[in-house]
Amino acid sequence: MLRISQYLREVAQAERTGRYPAAPATRARAGGPRPVVIWNLTRRCNLTCKHCYALSADHAYPGELDEAQMLAVLDDLKAYGVPALILSGGEPLLSPHLWAVARRARELGFHLGLSTNGTLIDAAMADRIASHGFDYVGISLDGLRETHDRFRRLEGAFDASLAALRMLQGRGLNVGMRYTLTAMNAQDFAPLLELMRAERIGKFYFSHLNYAGRGNIHRARDARFAATREAMDRLFQAAWSAAWNAEPAEYVSGNNDADGVYLLRWVQARWPEWAAPLRERLVAWGGNASGVGVANIDNLGHVHPDTMWWHHDLGDVRERPFSAIWEDRGDALMDGLKRKPRPLQGRCAACPQQAICGGNTRVRAQQVTGNAWAEDPGCYLEDAELGIEHEMA
Numbered sequence: 530m531l532r533i534s535q536y537l538r539e540v541a542q543a544e545r546t547g548r549y550p551a552a553p554a555t556r557a558r559a560g561g562p563r564p565v566v567i568w569n570l571t572r573r574c575n576l577t578c579k580h581c582y583a584l585s586a587d588h589a590y591p592g593e594l595d596e597a598q599m600l601a602v603l604d605d606l607k608a609y610g611v612p613a614l615i616l617s618g619g620e621p622l623l624s625p626h627l628w629a630v631a632r633r634a635r636e637l638g639f640h641l642g643l644s645t646n647g648t649l650i651d652a653a654m655a656d657r658i659a660s661h662g663f664d665y666v667g668i669s670l671d672g673l674r675e676t677h678d679r680f681r682r683l684e685g686a687f688d689a690s691l692a693a694l695r696m697l698q699g700r701g702l703n704v705g706m707r708y709t710l711t712a713m714n715a716q717d718f719a720p721l722l723e724l725m726r727a728e729r730i731g732k733f734y735f736s737h738l739n740y741a742g743r744g745n746i747h748r749a750r751d752a753r754f755a756a757t758r759e760a761m762d763r764l765f766q767a768a769w770s771a772a773w774n775a776e777p778a779e780y781v782s783g784n785n786d787a788d789g790v791y792l793l794r795w796v797q798a799r800w801p802e803w804a805a806p807l808r809e810r811l812v813a814w815g816g817n818a819s820g821v822g823v824a825n826i827d828n829l830g831h832v833h834p835d836t837m838w839w840h841h842d843l844g845d846v847r848e849r850p851f852s853a854i855w856e857d858r859g860d861a862l863m864d865g866l867k868r869k870p871r872p873l874q875g876r877c878a879a880c881p882q883q884a885i886c887g888g889n890t891r892v893r894a895q896q897v898t899g900n901a902w903a904e905d906p907g908c909y910l911e912d913a914e915l916g917i918e919h920e921m922a
């Protein structure tokens with residue numbers, strides 16, 4: 530996840546004071562950093578959204594973890610030093626164990642997030658969520674009313690989700706909108722940003738669709754990449770406006786770590802003197818976090834490098850503790866993901882910007898080519914923009 534606002538606030542401060550702020554102090558953790566765990570408590574969902582990675586439906590899924598198993602997993606995650614949990618689904622509000630897990634997670638001191646579609650949240654449910662002390666609740670809005678309801682395949686979904694955002698915010702919760710860009714909802718992106726501002730929603734999470742790409746194409750002329758660049762320009766502008774006006778709104782993006790490189794170019798074009806310190810910060814971030822800074826436990830207790838890797842199973846928390854599964858580098862994919870630099874191939878291997886994006890989204894490369902280390906077909910920057918040199922024939 531790229532914290533766009535965080536970087537642009539630093540650039541804004543540099544513009545105001547003439548000095549780039551010092552990097553925030555970080556303490557290295559003995560044994561290395563621990564991942565944020567996205568935990569799909571259940572696969573059951575009341576919606577059947579078009580872009581759902583979990584292919585969820587509204588029925589019980591056999592073999593899901595029971596409450597005692599979930600609480601045991603929590604203890605292991607805590608002992609291992611996992612700092613944050615995002616409880617997801619399916620629709621996590623349909624998990625009978627959500628509240629017990631949330632209560633215990635709070636007792637253990639995890640930073641606790643909830644990722645929901647929002648349609649099941651009425652006033653009583655909003656009270657219940659607020660009373661469980663979630664640090665953050667993210668609700669997906671894929672567009673304005675007509676678009677969102679079509680995506681979610683439910684009339685009234687938009688109104689219900691927006692009402693949920695308002696109810697939770699009214700109870701003092703930190704809430705955010707999550708939006709996934711596709712060709713079918715790109716037209717609603719600007720109005721959604723407006724809606725976020727009008728509703729004073731604290732966070733906008735812009736997600737790229739992890740779609741399959743093609744081989745060697747002219748990226749600047751490709752309609753999808755052009756739409757992506759246009760959306761990113763708009764997102765950066767919104768984040769800059771908030772940063773410059775000292776508004777607290779947070780803008781972040783995910784599922785395409787080339788965004789970090791694009792942000793650097795965006796800043797370089799406007800304030801070239803701050804490009805070098807920004808680059809240092811982006812290299813320290815390091816881009817894609819699959820298998821390192823983010824982990825996934827699915828509804829059956831299987832561990833994956835992130836939520837897009839459900840077809841790659843690292844182990845079952847019922848058989849081995851999460852910590853043992855996560856540390857095991859006998860799995861070739863995990864070994865590669867944890868290496869620095871990663872064993873990239875193709876244009877990613879030749880790219881001078883790989884220290885920023887970390888080679889971007891490996892699952893996209895794997896799904897298109899069968900090779901997890903091939904170049905990421907979702908990278909929307911041109912070779913010349915990245916400084917990739919070609920030998921003359």
Ligand code: SF4
Nearest residue numbers: 877880883886889908
């Ligand atoms: S070519 Fe690969 S390494 Fe370079 S910015 Fe794009 S995704 Fe990252």
